[in-house]
Amino acid sequence: MNSLLAAAASKPTHLVDWAGLGKVVLMSAIAVAALVCVVSLGINLLTRAEGSHGGRRTVNSIGAVLCLLVVFAAVGVGLGVMFHKG
């Protein structure tokens, strides 16, 4: 147990990569917030398109499709991370 505690205490700053973890938290928070906003906006536009007619319906539908494209791009980034992993 003494060797265990000594080992744990010898390099306390290297136990966890706090800088790396901070980047994960920051980037994840930004990405999730952006995705949630885009998906929610897309669903809002889709709902409005269901209840509208003519030009307004077209505008709402195009907006929803644009949101969908942004989500696809985000999925592409996720796939890129997997393909280029270590």
Added chain:
Amino acid sequence: MHNTSLLLIVIVTALAFDFTNGFHDTANSMATTITTGSLKPRVAVALSAVLNLAGAFISLSVAAVIAKGIVSQGSVTLPVVFAGLTGGILWNVITWYNGFPSSSSHALIGGVVGAMIVHAGIHAVEWNGVFGKVMIPALLAPLVAGIIAAGAAWLTARFTKHLTGSARDQGFRWAQVGSASLMSLAHGTNDAQKTMGVITLALVANGNLVQDASTPTWVIVACGGAIALGTYLGGWRIIRTMGRALTDIDTPQGFAAQTSAATVLLTSTHFGIPLSTTQVASGSVVGSGIGHRVRVRWGIVGEILISWLVTMPAAGLIGAGAFGLSNAIGGTLGVYLTGGILAFACALFFGLSRKSPVTPENVNDAWDENVHVLTPKHIAA
């Protein structure tokens, strides 16, 4: 040094671990998707299985290592690998039986550490790695994922609370299926490759492969197939815990939880910070409940947190026992007899689970509000 019969049982045990890994982790990507009705239970596990199989063929930079940075790689032998896998498998089966979503990776690492302590002594374990790569992340991963999921659930509720009609639920369902699929694919890339690394290590240690040789195709196919089969059979007990026991989940909340979990995992992969899929997914579910201001069953959350802290020492004890037993009997016979005991123990738990079965038919039944603990009986009730 060639010992084909020893190599054979190590490979079979590694594939069995891979199977339990898939079986155990289906819940991470599909529990909330099943709970919200975005996909039917059998369709969800089938989709997850296919994506896990596909994931096994992505980014094939397999490292022939086991528990790197946690045990001295020079001291790893085939019996140590076998005993470590035994610890991982049995702990996976015990936690599955009780419905606990614990980390398969941490169970494997625990098993190897236990076996290594018996084999080479406590100094063969790199304790900084144990704390830095397993114990501390076990507390940080769910916290990080939970906070992000809470924010995501709050935002989702705020932006869409005024909406009615089918477009809202349909939209979130498709979005949730997308994020769950991404998570299944990521699971295949991470976890199938972990077992590929173990088998490649065994082949190198036995002299069948030279150091730095690329992983044989049959290893990739076998590992992808084992994890996909495990995923398809679906660890329904854990799916029920994550989908029903932790909190009540509706479609937007499920989308928030699933998207947060997938994003945190992929970001951590990108920055090279190893976080457990299970802990991130569980933390996201709890966080989404907090953000959505619905009831979270903290008693069950507490039990799961304790199980995460116990996983490594418990799997370590099993791994140490398995190594000690096979060593005491001696030779390849000792390893085979220990493997037989492992198979018997697993069969026993599968038999016990039939007394309180959780199936695709009852996995989505409402959780009894009076139940605040996870037991095999209560999971099925």
